[in-house]
Amino acid sequence: MDNDKAIPKILVVDDNLSSLKQIGAQLGESYDISLAKSGALALQICMQEKPDLILLDIEMPDMDGFETLKRLRLNHYLGSIPVIFLTGNHDTETEVRGLQSGARDFITKPVEKSILLHRIELHLRFASYQSHLEHTVAKMSDSVALAFAELIECRDENTGEHVARTSKYVGMLGRKLMDMGFFAEELTSTDLDMMVRAAPFHDIGKIAISDRVLLKPDRLDDDEFTIMKQHTVIGEEILKNMLTRTPTQQYLHYARMIAASHHERVDGKGYPRGLTGDEIPLCGRIMAVADVYDALVDNRVYRRGMKHVEACRIITDGKNKNFDGRVVDAFEAIHEELAVEAKKSAERARQNTGGNGND
Secondary structure, three states, rough: OOOOOOOOEEEOOOHHHHHHHHHHHHHHOOOOEEOOOHHHHHHHHHHHHHOOOEEEEEEOOOOOOHHHHHHHHHHHOOOOOOOEEEEEEHHHHHHHHHHHHHOOOOEEEOOOHHHHHHHHHHHHHHHHHHHHHHHHHHHHHHHHHHHHHHHHHHHHHOOOOHHHHHHHHHHHHHHHHHOOOOOOOOOOOOOOHHHHHHHHOOOOOHOOOOOOOOOOOOOOHHHHHOOOOOOOHHHHHHHHHHHOOOOOOOOOHHHHHHHHHHOOEEOOOOOOOOEEHHHOOOHHHHHHHHHHHHHHHEEOOOOOOOOHHHHHHHHHEEEEEEEEEEEHHHHHHHHHHHHHHHHHHHHHHHHHOOOOOOO
């Protein structure tokens, strides 16, 4: 094995202790091995330390291999782990059922070491290639999506930096919320990655708002504001259609929720639906703080951006009214880091335009 690469983690699941120890011994020289004597324990281990591959016995009491694999596939974080079934059953029906359920391969017990090592190496290489390919495609997709989102933002005299900044702020706020122990069940690293990818689409609905309203330098009247508020439901519908056409791009699910809910308020006085508290998707509550902060400190053609301290006061005053109090707590904990990012963006804007950024 290449000493410069991390040793792959293999989880072996078998209720037969002698078989479990034998396979562990066969693989221990080449891989980082974890052992589980039940499907339930296997799921716990997977959540704690995501393995690179699972060897899963089919015939187990309580939760057999098929049920264990089913539960793995229902978990977004664990669903992509390659699984090889171990079985003493040689009938075709079992093999077909296993492949239909998502297993990558079958190995017959008792296990022959050379076959076991060969199959594992083959599937680890395939999984690595697939991960690299998915990462490359996702990176290309994100680049195109970001360019499109920046183009939409530029319609109302924002710079493309707005979508980059707010996406960055969403990531910073989300990580701090995780550090503080908030929203543990709905804010994993995977969830946050999806939110960060989705954030640039928050105002995609503005593409359907007329320039007369979108570019008006003065305060909008009631009718104009009613039109402007429609960008949330329009954005939701656009992203819903995009997700229908490309269902593998799960970040669009978060993008749809963000577009629809980032102008909701926890006191129910927001729009478009007047949702309250936790009725508002978490991604929308995080986006709301990121978006408002950026709107306050950024320069616009009709006004100069506020000082950071003034923007912080407005965010804090909106705690448990405009904004989720826990998200505001995270904001207060990292507000100085946000200010640094805002200054970096202002400097980039000065360099790109030759103009003056925020003081």
